[in-house]
Amino acid sequence: MYKRFLMLIVSLAATLALPVQAAQTLVVYSSGPASLARALARNFEQQTGAKVELYAASTGKVMARLAAEKNHPRADVVILANWTAGLALAEQKEVYPFHPADIAKRLRPALDTQGPFLPIGGDTVSIVVNTKKVNDLQSLDDWFALEGKAWHGEVTMPNPLLSGTASDFVLAFTARYGDRAWNYFKALKAEGTIWPGPNAAALRPVELGARSAMLSAVGHTSLKAKHKGNSLALVFPKSGTVLIPRPILIMRSSHDKALAERFVRYSLSEQGQKLVSSALLIPAVSAVQPASIWPDLSSVKFINADWQKLAAHRTQVLERFRRDILGQ
Known part of the structure; x- marks a missing residue:
């Protein structure tokens, strides 16, 4: 009996001496x-x-x-x-x-x-507006609608160097419209558009009413802000947007x-x-x-994006945006 008890003690001691396996x-x-x-x-x-x-x-x-x-x-x-x-x-x-x-x-x-x-x-991107400042949503059925005197100092956009969805929007937008897209970004810059950071940072001035509209606004961030009771509307241009x-x-x-x-x-x-x-x-x-x-979403027009082709030009396009639009 004593011998069996001693063997049990030795076995228990050996078990306790084993290293504890850490969780993966x-x-x-x-x-x-x-x-x-x-x-x-x-x-x-x-x-x-x-x-x-x-x-x-x-x-x-x-x-x-x-x-x-x-x-x-x-x-x-x-x-x-x-x-x-x-x-x-x-x-x-x-x-x-x-x-x-x-x-x-x-x-x-x-x-x-x-x-x-x-x-x-x-996710997808749209134009998001503060409905207390913009009530004619029909006039925003095109990506290029935010250009002009009425929009001076009123537009924001996520920084595509920080926002993944904004970078893919810029890639798809410039691939589709070429020089017209780059001239549009330059016009937005000239009228005081800001690129304060990722989507949440770019949306905040529109939520607060400090700015009227946001270009290339990602869906989930905009919908979350709208669900909280902010006066926001998502406008999907008839020319089509991208499903990313x-x-x-x-x-x-x-x-x-x-x-x-x-x-x-x-x-x-x-x-x-x-x-x-x-x-x-x-x-x-x-x-x-x-x-x-x-x-x-069945009523939203999505354009076909060749992601492989867009990815091949990703570095050059974002570097051009950094230099020519952000001035960095």
Whole structure:
């Protein structure tokens, strides 16, 4: 009896002496909305027991952080606000290909574009106006409508060097209209348009009534502000706007690709996509509907964007915008 008790003590001591296995840690870098990234991280932790280390910022800041850490990469999964930023990382051979057929077949066709990664959702851009200052919405049915004396000092736009959706808008807009688009941006600059930062910063003056209109306003930020009771209206030009897929990708340098794949699969599951819808993005999966606050998207004209072609000119176009429009 004593011998058996002694063996039990020795066995227990040996068990206690074993190192405690730390929970797996996944590093996720995410563009906005930050509330969505936090919800995905929290629910994934609860489901898997893994720990998620999250960095949430604008697309510009996420891309800058990835570039700064290139020699010592940390991110496992990256969520961006625009498709061309994801394609830029893929072009640099930094993306681990993950586009499984079982998920792809459930995607909205308009969001299932070419790339070695998946869309977590989508968003679009419009002209947003303060309805206390602008009541003739019919006059804004064209992207070029914000030019002229009446709009001097009244327009804002997100900085495309910081906002992913604004950068893809600039790429698609200049590709479609060429010199006319660049001359328009110069005219906007001359009439006092400001580019104060990402979408939330650009929308704030319009919310407050300090400015009348915002060009290239992303949907989820505008709808959230409108839902809070602000006097805002979204106007989709009849000439067409862009539906911008938002990529979720796994970095080739990821230290735990299996865990990264589980996170992507969770984000594209019905539960994850409901979080996407609650964040006022357009879910990537067809079975999950956008939030009811969205206008009828079937009445919105979307232009076809060749994302691969746009991505090939991304650096040059944004550098031109920095130099010629922002004067940096």
